[in-house]
Amino acid sequence: MTHITAIILTFNEEKHIARCIQSLQAVCTRICIIDSFSTDRTIEIAKDLGAEVFSHVWENNYAKQLNWGVQEATIQTGWTLRIDADEYLTEELQQEIKQRLPSISEGISGIEFTRKVLFKGHWVRFGGFYPIHLLRLWRTGLGSCEQRLMDEHIVLSAGETIRFKEHVVDENLNDMHWWVLKHNNYARREAADALNQKYQLAFTTDLTAAGNSQAHVKRAAKNSFYNRLPLGLRAFIYFIFRFVFQLGFFDHPKVWMFHFMQGLWYRLLVDINIFEAQKAASDDPERLKKIITKEWKIEF
Incomplete structure (x- = not known):
């Protein structure tokens, strides 16, 4: 049997955590929760299902939290799984x-899953x-989470990657009010990431860290084309491209709301945050860094 340790970051996930853990129990010998001091029943449910719980303050930085959890859990199994x-x-x-x-060759260090997103059941x-x-x-x-404020991926220090054909399903059960609050936070993190890339405020982001993967292709397109377009206008262009040319209108009508909110509203929000921060700081990198860390409370 090949042993796997799963790492899950949580904060008030009582709606989801049992479903997640139960899907892991068939393949994982150890399940570790890295919790940001949940105030609901997340920890209770996780412990009842046999998971180990580690608590760590959330610094609005997924990569730092995940890498802390991997290190703190002192993983001894041959494989680590992030979900x-x-x-x-x-x-x-x-x-x-x-x-x-069990039959994977020694030269293979990473395995990709195909994610299937469900929105309002569709x-x-x-x-x-x-x-x-x-x-x-x-x-x-051999794997760690790259240092980015958004769109973080696991990168390998050695070995090759293969892909399994079956799915990991992303299905959030919270309401739209929760979704909007979450994406408000995401918008500032993505704006901070974009400003850091432009002004090199803290760390240097390796845009090629994802190798020749699908993530790298998307990242290259965003950096070479999308980011060169005017703020605001690019959000409308992206939405049209996604909804029309990438056939988003073929999805269920309930999913149209997802495409509109995630593909237009959210992208506009990111650009508004970038615009306001640059205007307030007069493009001064040190003032920008203070806005991000002090006002937005995002740690690099």
Whole structure:
């Protein structure tokens, strides 16, 4: 049997955590929760299902939190798996892991899963949202989360990557009020990431860290084309491209709301944050850094 430790970051995930853990129990020998001091029943549910819980203050930086959790958990299993609390492994993926992982060659260090996003019970199949391939399983010690404020990926220090065909499902059960609050926070983090890339406020982001993966292709397109377009206008262009040319209108009408909110409203919000920060700081990097760390409370 090939042993796997799963890492899950949580904060008030009582709606999702049992579903996530139960989908992992078939393939993982150890499940570790890295909790940001939840005030609901997240910790209670996780412990009842046999998960270990580690508590660590959230610094509005996913990469720092995940890398802290991996280190603090002192993982001894051969493989490490990353999953979000509102995701779960399908039974087909559980079987694929059990069948294929024991025979993986030594030269393979990472395994990509295909993510399937559901919104209001409907599959987000078009608009560039499927298939999305993410490196979620890696040989312990050979993977870490790259230092970015948004769109963080696991990068390998050695070895090759292969892809399993079955799905990890992303299905958040919270209401739209919660979704808007979450994306308000995301918008500032993405704006901070963009400003850091432009002004080199803290760390240097390696835009090629994701190698030749799907993530790298998207990142290169965003850096070479999208980021060169005027603020605001680019959000409208992206939405039209996604909804029309990437066939988002073929999705269920309930999913149209997702494409509009995530593909237009959110992108406009990111640009508004960038514009306001640059105007307030008069493009002074030191003043920009203070706005991000003091006012936005985002740690680099």
